[in-house]
Structure formats: C-alpha cells, structure tokens
Amino acid sequence: xxxxxxxxxxxxxxxxxxxxxxxxxxxxxxxxxxxxxxxxxxxxxxxxxxxxxxxxxxxxxxxxxxxxxxxxxxxxxxxxxxxxxxxxxxxxxxxxxxxxxxxxxxxxxxxxxxxxxxxxxxxxxxxxxxxxxxxxxxxxxxxxxxxxxxxxxxxxxxxxxxxxxxxxxxxxxxxxxxxxxxxxxxxxxxxxxxxxxxxxxxxxxxxxxxxxxxxxxxxxxxxxxxxxxxxxxxxxxxxxxxxxxxxxxxxxxxxxxxxxxxxxx
Amino acid sequence: xxxxxxxxxxxxxxxxxxxxxxxxxxxxxxxxxxxxxxxxxxxxxxxxxxxx
Amino acid sequence: xxxxxxxxxxxxxxxxxxxxxxxxxxxxxxxxxxxxxxxxxxxxxxxxxxxxxxxxxxxxxxxxxxxxxxxxxxxxxxxxxxxxxxxxxxxxxxxxxxxxxxxxxxxxxxxxxxxxxxxxxxxxxxxxxxxxxxxxxxxxxxxxxxxxxxxxxxxxxxxxxxxxxxxxxxxxxxxxxxxxxxxxxxxxxxxxxxxxxxxxxxxxxxxxxxxxxxxxxxxxxx
Numbered sequence: 001x002x003x004x005x006x007x008x009x010x011x012x013x014x015x016x017x018x019x020x021x022x023x024x025x026x027x028x029x030x031x032x033x034x035x036x037x038x039x040x041x042x043x044x045x046x047x048x049x050x051x052x053x054x055x056x057x058x059x060x061x062x063x064x065x066x067x068x069x070x071x072x073x074x075x076x077x078x079x080x081x082x083x084x085x086x087x088x089x090x091x092x093x094x095x096x097x098x099x100x101x102x103x104x105x106x107x108x109x110x111x112x113x114x115x116x117x118x119x120x121x122x123x124x125x126x127x128x129x130x131x132x133x134x135x136x137x138x139x140x141x142x143x144x145x146x147x148x149x150x151x152x153x154x155x156x157x158x159x160x161x162x163x164x165x166x167x168x169x170x171x172x173x174x175x176x177x178x179x180x181x182x183x184x185x186x187x188x189x190x191x192x193x194x195x196x197x198x199x200x201x202x203x204x205x206x207x208x209x210x211x212x213x214x215x216x217x218x219x220x221x222x223x224x225x226x227x228x229x230x231x232x233x234x235x236x237x238x239x240x241x242x243x244x245x246x247x248x249x250x251x252x253x254x255x256x257x258x259x260x261x262x263x264x265x
Numbered sequence: 266x267x268x269x270x271x272x273x274x275x276x277x278x279x280x281x282x283x284x285x286x287x288x289x290x291x292x293x294x295x296x297x298x299x300x301x302x303x304x305x306x307x308x309x310x311x312x313x314x315x316x317x
Numbered sequence: 318x319x320x321x322x323x324x325x326x327x328x329x330x331x332x333x334x335x336x337x338x339x340x341x342x343x344x345x346x347x348x349x350x351x352x353x354x355x356x357x358x359x360x361x362x363x364x365x366x367x368x369x370x371x372x373x374x375x376x377x378x379x380x381x382x383x384x385x386x387x388x389x390x391x392x393x394x395x396x397x398x399x400x401x402x403x404x405x406x407x408x409x410x411x412x413x414x415x416x417x418x419x420x421x422x423x424x425x426x427x428x429x430x431x432x433x434x435x436x437x438x439x440x441x442x443x444x445x446x447x448x449x450x451x452x453x454x455x456x457x458x459x460x461x462x463x464x465x466x467x468x469x470x471x472x473x474x475x476x477x478x479x480x481x482x483x484x485x486x487x488x489x490x491x492x493x494x495x496x497x498x499x500x501x502x503x504x505x506x507x508x509x510x511x512x513x514x515x516x517x518x519x520x521x522x523x524x525x526x527x528x529x530x531x532x533x534x535x536x537x538x539x
Binding site: 025029032033047048051052055097100104105108109112211214215218219221222225226228229232233236 | 267275277280283284288302
C-alpha cells in the first residue's frame with residue numbers, strides 16, 4: 001500500500017485562510033496600536049483589549065468546541081473516524097497556545113490596573129486550570145499506543161477538559177470577584193465600546209479566528225503525517241520480518257488492517 | 266517598553282513561532298513519509314512512537 | 318566510578334530528552350500543586366504571600382517523588398536492572414549518575430517553579446543568593462536520598478505507593494529548612510537564612526555518602 005494514499009492533499013482554502021488571517025491580524029494590530037484613540041478611563045491600556053478577549057474566545061469556545069465536538073463524534077460509533085480524533089487533538093494543542101496567551105495578555109493588562117501580575121480570582125483560576133488540563137491531555141496524547149486505543153482514551157480526556165469551559169464562561173457571573181463581567185455575551189451588557197474601537201475589536205475576533213482555523217488545519221496535517229509515518233514504518237518492519245520467515249507470511253495482512261481499523265482519511 | 270507593547274509582542278511572537286514550528290514539523294514529517302515509503306533508506310526518519 | 322557516573326547520567330538524560338516525560342508531566346504537575354494549594358489556602362493575597370515559601374517546597378518535594386519514580390521506571394523493563402548490574406559498571410557510579418540526572422531535572426524544575434511562585438503569589442525574593450544556595454544544596458540532598466530510596470523500592474509491586482511513603486518523611490528536613498530559608502530570602506533577614514542553610518549541608522553530604530556506600534549492596538540484595 002502506498003503511504004501517500006494515506007495522506008490527504010493540501011487544500012487550497014487553508015492557505016487562503018492563512019493569508020487572510022495574517023492580513024487581518026496585521027490590520028488589527030495597526031488599528032489597535034496606532035489608529036484607535038486611547039480610552040477615556042484606561043488610557044493606552046485599553047489597546048490590549050483588542051487582542052485579549054479575541055484570544056480568550058478562540059481558546060475557550062473555538063478550540064474547546066472543536067475538541068469536545070470532535071471527541072463526541074469519535075466516540076459515537078455512527079460517526080467514528082480518526083479524522084475527528086486527530087482534529088480534536090489538534091484543537092487541544094492550538095487551544096493550549098491560545099489559553100496561555102490569554103493568561104499572558106491578561107496578566108500584562110492586570111499588572112498596571114490591579115497592581116499584581118496574578119490574582120486568584122475565579123475567571124483567572126479556572127482559565128489556568130483549563131491550561132493545565134490541556135497540558136495533561138497533550139501529555140497523555142504523547143504516550144505511545146495503538147491508534148484506536150489512544151483515540152478513545154484521548155476523546156474521553158478531551159471531554160473532561162471541556163467540562164472546564166462552561167465553568168470559565170460562567171465564572172464571572174457565579175463568583176463576583178476581580179475580573180470584569182463579560183462584554184458581548186454578558187446578559188445586560190452595556191455597550192461602552194464605540195466607533196473605530198468597536199470595529200477594531202470585531203476585526204480582532206475575526207483575525208484570530210482565522211489564525212486559529214489555519215493553525216488547526218496545519219496541526220491536523222502534522223497529526224495525519226505522524227500517524228502515516230508511524231504506520232508506514234510498522235508495515236516496513238513487518239514486511240522485513242515476514243520476508244525473513246516464510247512460515248509467518250500466512251499471518252501477514254492482519255497487522256496493517258488492525259492499524260487502519262476505525263480510521264478513514 | 267510599555268505593557269501594551271509587551272502584550273502585543275508576546276501574542277504575535279508566540280503565534281508566529283508556533284506557526285513556523287508547525288510548518289517545519291509538517292515538512293519534516295512529509296520528508297519522513299517519503300523516506301519511509303522506500304523500504305531501504307530509513308536513516309533520519311523519526312522513530313515510531315516519538316512525538317515532536 | 319566517576320566515569321561510570323557520567324555514562325549513566327548521560328543515558329538517563331538522553332532518555333529524558335527523547336521522551337520528555339519530565340517536561341510534559343513533572344513540570345505541569347508541579348504547577349498543579351501550586352494551583353491546588355492556592356485553592357486550599359484561599360484567595361487572600363497576604364495569606365498566600367506568607368505561605369509562598371512552603372508552597373514552593375511542597376510542590377518541589379511532590380515533584381521529586383515523581384522524578385524518582387520516573388528514574389526508577391526507566392530501568393524497570395525485563396532484565397534491565399540485571400543487565401546494568403552484570404555490565405560491570407560500578408554501582409556507586411550508577412548511583413551518582415542517576416542522582417546527577419535527577420538533580421539536573423530538579424534544578425531546571427526549580428527555575429520554572431521559582432518563576433511560577435513569584436508570578437502566582439506575588440512574592441519577590443530579596444536575597445537571591447540565599448535562595449539559590451538553598452536550592453543547590455537541597456537538590457543534592459533530594460536527588461541522592463531520592464535515588465537511594467528509589468532503589469530500595471525498585472522491583473516491588475507496591476513501589477508506587479511505597480516510595481512516597483518512604484521518601485517523603487526523609488525529605489521533610491529539606492522542606493522545613495528550605496521554607497525557612499525562603500522566608501528569610503523574601504523578608505531580607507540573611508542571618509536567620511544562613512542558620513537554616515546549615516541544616517541543608519549535612520543532609521546533602523550524608524545522603525551523598527550513604528548512597529555511594531549502600532547503593533551497591535542494595536542492588537545485590539534486590
């Protein structure tokens with residue numbers, strides 16, 4: 001079996017998304033740092049709010065959603081496919097990067113405003129927990145195992161990680177501590193952001209969402225390639241082994257088939 | 266450097282480094298895949314079970 | 318003995334470099350301990366700042382147990398330990414090599430943990446050299462005692478539950494002295510800090526010597 005048949009071709013649309021994301025991010029940075037005026041209350045610090053909430057949104061809802069959704073779709077027999085497993089794993093890794101950046105940008109904002117780099121308020125703590133959970137998942141993923149076993153184990157792990165997502169979301173409502181209430185999704189939200197600032201914020205959401213999709217796509221490709229190489233090396237080793245001992249040839253095909261079971265692209 | 270500049274720098278730099286890292290990984294595994302397709306030459310290919 | 322130590326240390330470090338278990342599991346675990354202790358102690362900033370030294374050392378101690386477990390597990394494969402014994406490598410060299418590898422991991426961990434504690438608990442170390450010397454001395458003691466007790470429990474089916482039970486009481490003096498030194502380093506009182514440093518020195522020396530002497534017999538007895 002040719003290995004290249006295991007690997008999907010590189011789709012054009014992914015590169016387009018990447019370029020769009022890059023451009024949109026560039027424009028957001030330009031608007032955020034130079035074009036927009038300083039905030040009445042926070043001054044220049046408000047500029048961080050063009051990137052911090054978008055990063056958080058990506059980390060929490062996009063990455064968390066894909067990870068949870070992919071895991072569910074893998075676990076459900078009707079839709080089981082290695083595609084969902086690999087997509088979920090990719091989402092957790094990219095999500096971890098965005099979670100870490102959310103905490104970093106938030107901390108840099110919080111230091112001049114609250115006076116501390118960190119505080120154990122509900123939203124920060126639950127987000128830190130999310131990052132730790134994601135790292136735990138990634139550590140689990142790295143343990144060598146049969147692909148189907150690993151997929152099932154990681155799918156369950158991803159769902160457990162996803163439990164923290166609503167906790168982070170509702171943390172600002174359930175525990176009234178330091179972090180401000182939600183902005184756009186908050187019930188009873190009072191729109192403080194106007195004009196060019198609103199446009200910049202919106203563009204920020206779009207930009208980082210596009211970047212997320214691109215990163216997710218490339219990470220997914222890496223995941224597919226890793227599994228393909230692993231499987232290919234297994235086949236080569238098996239082929240070499242069988243060629244040494246003709247009596248084993250009859251047992252031949254089951255190894256490669258078991259590897260492909262439960263997976264498609 | 267202000268907190269704002271630091272924030273933008275950290276976010277953009279991290280995403281950039283991660284993106285470049287992914288592209289490098291993709292290229293490396295593509296090369297490994299091509300190499301492992303030929304049963305003879307396997308030097309340099311990352312071994313089974315190792316994750317980058 | 319020294320040459321063998323370098324050989325064994327290199328082997329353990331190379332295994333870690335390939336598998337990156339310490340990076341992906343031990344370091345996140347250490348941060349997890351920080352977060353859990355913060356949960357337990359509550360959000361009051363002053364209390365957390367006061368507890369920060371203890372938190373640092375508790376996280377380090379628990380992570381040490383993990384690092385030791387890993388160090389032992391590396392040779393838990395069929396016949397690996399026997400192979401190592403029969404290879405003619407000086408057992409004291411094995412001990413030193415493994416302790417050095419664990420020690421290096423613990424040092425790297427402490428750098429990260431130090432940054433984490435500073436960041437999460439809003440503390441600032443004023444007397445840096447005090448904290449650094451404490452870390453270095455403690456690392457020697459932790460690594461040596463840990464590898465020794467790891468060898469004690471190696472091969473036992475109950476190793477996972479037994480090792481923490483055996484080694485943590487032994488490491489308690491390091492926890493105590495380390496926390497006190499950090500308290501001094503945070504508040505700036507150098508004299509009380511150096512007093513407690515004096516506890517870390519004999520601890521390190523004793524376990525270094527005992528390990529060199531007893532590791533061989535321990536391996537034979539297993």
